[in-house]
Amino acid sequence: MSSIIEDELLSSSVIKDLEVLDFNYIPEDILHREEPLRFLAQMFKPLLSGISQNVVIRGPVGTGKTVMAKKFCISLVNLARKQGKTIEYVHINCRKRSKDAMVLLGILNHFDSRFPDRGFSVQEMLEVLRKQLKRRDAQLLVVLDEADALFQKKGSNLIYGLTRFSDESSMDKIPVSLLLISQKDVLSMLDSATLSTFKRSNEISLDKYSRDELFDIVQQRIDLAFHTGTVDDGCSDLISDIASEWGDARFAIELLWKAGISADHQHVDLVTPEHVRAAKAETYSIVTESKLCNLERHQLLTLHSIAKRLKKDGTAYVNTGDAEKTYAVTCEEYGEKPRSHTMFWNYLKEIESAGFVTLKQSGKGQLGTTQLISLPDIPAEIVSNKVEELLG
Numbered sequence: 001m002s003s004i005i006e007d008e009l010l011s012s013s014v015i016k017d018l019e020v021l022d023f024n025y026i027p028e029d030i031l032h033r034e035e036p037l038r039f040l041a042q043m044f045k046p047l048l049s050g051i052s053q054n055v056v057i058r059g060p061v062g063t064g065k066t067v068m069a070k071k072f073c074i075s076l077v078n079l080a081r082k083q084g085k086t087i088e089y090v091h092i093n094c095r096k097r098s099k100d101a102m103v104l105l106g107i108l109n110h111f112d113s114r115f116p117d118r119g120f121s122v123q124e125m126l127e128v129l130r131k132q133l134k135r136r137d138a139q140l141l142v143v144l145d146e147a148d149a150l151f152q153k154k155g156s157n158l159i160y161g162l163t164r165f166s167d168e169s170s171m172d173k174i175p176v177s178l179l180l181i182s183q184k185d186v187l188s189m190l191d192s193a194t195l196s197t198f199k200r201s202n203e204i205s206l207d208k209y210s211r212d213e214l215f216d217i218v219q220q221r222i223d224l225a226f227h228t229g230t231v232d233d234g235c236s237d238l239i240s241d242i243a244s245e246w247g248d249a250r251f252a253i254e255l256l257w258k259a260g261i262s263a264d265h266q267h268v269d270l271v272t273p274e275h276v277r278a279a280k281a282e283t284y285s286i287v288t289e290s291k292l293c294n295l296e297r298h299q300l301l302t303l304h305s306i307a308k309r310l311k312k313d314g315t316a317y318v319n320t321g322d323a324e325k326t327y328a329v330t331c332e333e334y335g336e337k338p339r340s341h342t343m344f345w346n347y348l349k350e351i352e353s354a355g356f357v358t359l360k361q362s363g364k365g366q367l368g369t370t371q372l373i374s375l376p377d378i379p380a381e382i383v384s385n386k387v388e389e390l391l392g
Ligand SMILES: Nc1ncnc2c1ncn2[C@@H]1O[C@H](COP(=O)(O)OP(=O)(O)OP(=O)(O)O)[C@@H](O)[C@H]1O
Pocket: 022, 023, 024, 025, 026, 027, 029, 030, 031, 032, 033, 059, 060, 061, 062, 063, 064, 065, 066, 067, 068, 182, 183, 217, 220, 249, 250, 253
């Protein structure tokens, strides 16, 4: 018994440095993001002269928003230090800290890890923060990552409270800069008083990674994380093909990591495309689930109808007419009124752009507007089970 345990624990690995495959790892080179990094540097340059700036980064999942922000802020802090200036940089994830008080506590913990987590109002915490900054003769740079979570519940005054530090005409002025990161348009969520401290031109929008960009990102991680010659050349091709559907670097790195683990579990010293396929099958259900949560009820009903139909007919495609009929039935099953034909088309287009289905023109013998719908990668079974869960 103990020998099995020891054999496994001590078995060799294709992976040289597991940490490199962790989502928090910051690579030396952030690939294919030269322009946005340059833009950040231009936007935040005034901080080196003690003038605060507010910037927004926006972009879809896994497009490097977080890693880029961290890389940039660390470089800025280091450069400022060389010039004898102190910029205190705090990175807050608002999905984890979704209230003003929790964000402020996170900021105060940067200065004092023992700052009590209760007993202070937001106003009092702002005062403590002001004193901390004053004492250190420091300016503050706060990154509010996944910032939309903070504005989901109405009434966040935090940004306003923080920007007041730099506003005040008194001698007590302390530059406080903000970098807001989100997949959504956070500026549209701000009230007018807060919005006035942001300029639209200070917003960077990141695009999904192309297949070739993902290829380079995957190749970089292979070189950093794996022993030489342990990853078959086909792996980076396959991973970037799969991940390019979403343009998501996190998904690509996750596939690479899981493929490596899968090779280790089989005690082989080469990661092959077959390991990637296994990793994909395993990962899809997780990724699908998190993306499904973003769909609205009627989009889910539409997707459910398609999956149901494909499963029942056992075919590769369902035409849009049949899908719409099934949609009407599905709506009834879930006690919903089917929406108009036009709305149904909108739902279809939306779930297509979210990557769940593909649409193509049907061949001869079909009506002009009829299209064929398919589920490109995910088994209909997985989709319908998850959707059923979400529809409740
Ligand atoms: N240009 C890049 N070069 C190297 N690695 C990258 C690059 N872009 C992203 N990555 C890696 O991909 C993963 C996802 O990136 P990141 O966490 O920055 O995405 P994100 O845009 O913040 O996504 P989300 O909206 O889900 O938070 C991380 O492991 C990151 O290191």
